[in-house]
Amino acid sequence: MINPMDLTGKRILVTGASSGIGKETAIHLSKLGASLVLVARNEEKLLDTIFSLEGTGHSLHHFNLKDIDNIEEFLEEIINKIGKLNGLVHCAGINELRPLGITDYNFLHNTMLINFYSFVELVRVISKKKNCAKSTSVVVMSSVASIKGDKSKTAYCASKGALDSAVRAMAKELAVKNIRVNSVVAGFLKTNMYDSYIKELGEEAFNENVLRYQYLGLGEPIDASNAIAFLLSNASKFITGTNLIVDGGYLS
Amino acid sequence: MELNKKLALIENILEAEVGKEGLNRDTILGEIGDWDSLTQLSLVIIMKEKFNKELTGSQIRSMVTVQDILDYME
Numbered sequence A: 001m002i003n004p005m006d007l008t009g010k011r012i013l014v015t016g017a018s019s020g021i022g023k024e025t026a027i028h029l030s031k032l033g034a035s036l037v038l039v040a041r042n043e044e045k046l047l048d049t050i051f052s053l054e055g056t057g058h059s060l061h062h063f064n065l066k067d068i069d070n071i072e073e074f075l076e077e078i079i080n081k082i083g084k085l086n087g088l089v090h091c092a093g094i095n096e097l098r099p100l101g102i103t104d105y106n107f108l109h110n111t112m113l114i115n116f117y118s119f120v121e122l123v124r125v126i127s128k129k130k131n132c133a134k135s136t137s138v139v140v141m142s143s144v145a146s147i148k149g150d151k152s153k154t155a156y157c158a159s160k161g162a163l164d165s166a167v168r169a170m171a172k173e174l175a176v177k178n179i180r181v182n183s184v185v186a187g188f189l190k191t192n193m194y195d196s197y198i199k200e201l202g203e204e205a206f207n208e209n210v211l212r213y214q215y216l217g218l219g220e221p222i223d224a225s226n227a228i229a230f231l232l233s234n235a236s237k238f239i240t241g242t243n244l245i246v247d248g249g250y251l252s
Numbered sequence B: 001m002e003l004n005k006k007l008a009l010i011e012n013i014l015e016a017e018v019g020k021e022g023l024n025r026d027t028i029l030g031e032i033g034d035w036d037s038l039t040q041l042s043l044v045i046i047m048k049e050k051f052n053k054e055l056t057g058s059q060i061r062s063m064v065t066v067q068d069i070l071d072y073m074e
Helices: A020-031 A043-051 A068-082 A105-126 A154-177 A192-201 A203-211 A221-232 B003-014 B037-051 B057-061 B066-070
Strands: A011-015 A035-040 A059-062 A085-090 A132-143 A179-186 A243-246
Touching: A011 A020, A011 A068, A011 A105, A020 A035, A020 A043, A020 A085, A020 A221, A035 A043, A043 A059, A059 A068, A068 A105, A085 A105, A085 A221, A105 A132, A105 A154, A132 A154, A132 A221, A154 A179, A179 A221, A192 A203, A192 B037, A221 A243, B003 B037, B003 B066, B037 B057
Parallel strands: A011 A035, A011 A085, A035 A059, A085 A132, A132 A179, A179 A243
Antiparallel strands: none
16 A cells, blocks of 8 residues: 655654644654654743654754744754755744734734745745755645735735745746745634634634635644645645645635 | 823724814713724734733623723723
């Protein structure tokens, strides 16, 4: 029997690995045979993730990705120690609701820093020949917010739109290095982002605004993790520069 | 924060059209500006950032006058 999504021997860096999709994805990738390099801000929660991993050869690193200027030094130190990377999964991201009337530059910049700028910097560094293996796959978590707008989401929607556009440009530029770049456009999944939606706007609003359109129901983090694993694996070796929609029908 | 600054902040969040006299404590929220879900979300965020107060949905829904907001601006 073969497993087309086998990741045995692949060294994959996952950001935002302490919770939500990042955590679920790290665990899932370890079950598929990957060695994980986990990065997150929260030390305690990150430990929780690493204890849930299968297999060996994993490492964890505390780093605040907002510290853009130090990402290169941070990554190269890790890569010097453990070897070149085969993949990057950028799950770190924030989704704070904020009406346009109080969406000032500082708020916008803060959202872009973690959701977008840190991703570009990670790819810039990892795509250097000395840092990536001969065949490398980059996957970033995007959202239906990239395509469909909503009240109070100017910053978030713009940051995800930026990611989906950047993926196309990067894919073309990095193809010569045999690096593929794709995003996963997720619908609403049961994560703490869902929990805060319910807390702030209520279940009734969620049913009315989301489940009415997302007719397969509320997704789970594993639904995104499976799409990510696919895009990391050789099963997707002919796929690059695309935004893979995993949304329970929301955008259809 | 001084009272007139608090009132200016509320006036700004509500985009209240109040003329020269400005807001006073007894002004009914729904009568002078937009007191809708987006305005309420803005108030929640401002209260957290500037006053370190976490407002709940029911606290927001029970607010009727400007004084009801001022009560939380300590």
